Amino acid sequence: MEIIRHLKENIAKVMIGNERTTELVLACVLAKGHVLLQDVPGTGKTMLAKSLAKSIDADFGRIQFTPDMLPSDITGLNYFDAKSGEFVFAKGPVFCNILLADEINRATPKTQSSLLECMAERQVTVDGTTRVLEEPFLVIATQNPLETLGTFPLPEAQKDRFLMQISMEDLTPPLEQSLLERFLAGHPLEELEPVCEKKDIAELQMRCSGVYIHEDLLKYMIRLVHATRENPQVEHGVSPRGSLAFARAAQAFAMVQGRDYVVPEDIKTVAVPVLAHRLGLSAAEDSDRARAQVIRELLSRVPLPTEEWSRR
Template sequence: MNHDQACDLLERLVNRVDTVIVGKRKEIELAVVAMLYGGHILLEDVPGVGKTLLVRTLAACLGGTFGRIQFTSDLMPSDVTGVTVYHNHNGQFQFRPGPIISNIVLADEINRAAPRTQSALLEAMEERKVTVDGETHTLPKPFLLLATQNPLEYEGTYRLPEAQLDRFLMRITLGYPGPDQEVEMLGRLQESRPVEELRPVLLPEEMVQMQRQVRSVFVDEVIKKYLVEVAQVSRNHPQTLLGISPRGTLAWMGASQAMAYIKGRMYVIPDDVKAVAEAVLSHRIVPRTEARMSGASGDKVVMDLLNQTSVPMFSRAKGLTS
């Protein structure tokens, strides 16, 4: 598959999801960018705005296997990863895989489970494998975890540890639809459930091929220096307790490559970097307590960082210059 064919398929994918999730094309595109890089997504918002529906729609359009984990306070790690079962008739142990062993996994309301269960996801997210009773099981390709999370002030929620947040490529917020969009949504969903009628646009093996191509998208040294400079400033920012980690810098570059790829280019420009910055960086920044009390958030700090750091100039004729 060449790049032009891939872009056509990705455009079809975004359009197909847009027929179900009304008025959220930017957020849909960001989700597809994350999938192209092979990164995990945290969908954080109030209940009822379509977080779960977005994941189900993406899964229906991609094909492959789909696993859903409904996180609750009594969920055990083995409910996520699977369990080894002893069979009396043959005297052997057999592994019964959990829902995490799927191409696309919906971790619904992830912050309603206890930290012990949340930590069961860490190996899967980072290593693409799970270990049960000392035996390692490799996850299928592609493997994409999309988790939904309610705001922390809601009853029955736990805070995700920073180490786990850092493993999500993006945090995406959907927000409420506008009045016209909500009316359109009511019309679409009045007599049917469009997600149940969807057919795959991409096969899993095609997504894996695209992911390999994304890794070869060119990133100029000037762009790399800009990413590192922003990360360095974040670590010394007066409002931050925890800045952007090296993993975060690498994720930012990868998401920029995927954004360039979906836009039809095999090289990154500053617009790609800025387009994914908030989604990739905001959840990796921990503001100081006094800064939070004065209204600072990860999103605001990211915007401040981008305003403080000069963006590389881009010229079609001469390329990038500092």
């Protein structure tokens, strides 16, 4: 778990506060998931993604999404090379280990959908040829929930590809003062050095799947998921794929906390980031706040079993 500690400490050299957000993003990395950072401009979404990328000795790619982008701007394309007389494939920015998809909702649905295969199957198919993306592969997408002019909301199928949807944490006045002092003196991101390699992340991802979840806790998680399907406020609840994402996120968060077993607090911490964006409410009620509130109410209503969670 030393690598996880080093990652948290390294990211904290740039990020002020946001410890829980950092832990959730690291949990996404360990669970082989993708993360959607949604918050207003200027809260540090892109900075967090860059800090993570610079902390790992891996290939980093960034796409600034705009309405005029084409799918080939992401995946790459075949072009005719007159010198060789053959078609050559030019890789797009998605061929990397950590991809920052900045302001993803500014691209058209056609361009957004070009990421579906990459995120779900970790491969790219262009003109009938499939190319596998190198592991580890993580997409960190950002979007601003306030501006709607010139944006295209992510469809349900796209949002379901993200393991978690996370907002940044509010800074207290002392923390905000620390932020000003740190960044007025220089730019700490430029001095950040890697603290681990790609192979270290791959090893942690393999170990993550072995984190123990007691049978009673699995049943508790399933009851929470089924409660979303039976809730009269919810038009469509969490799917079985969401159930699997829920369990994997709990395993990964436990590992970030330095444990090889899941406790109820892990489940409660990841419940809203993993489940809320997978709910479908009526058009009149649908909002991030309303979906999160549904999950919080279920957490308060569905009783926890009593057990020794680390017992195998």
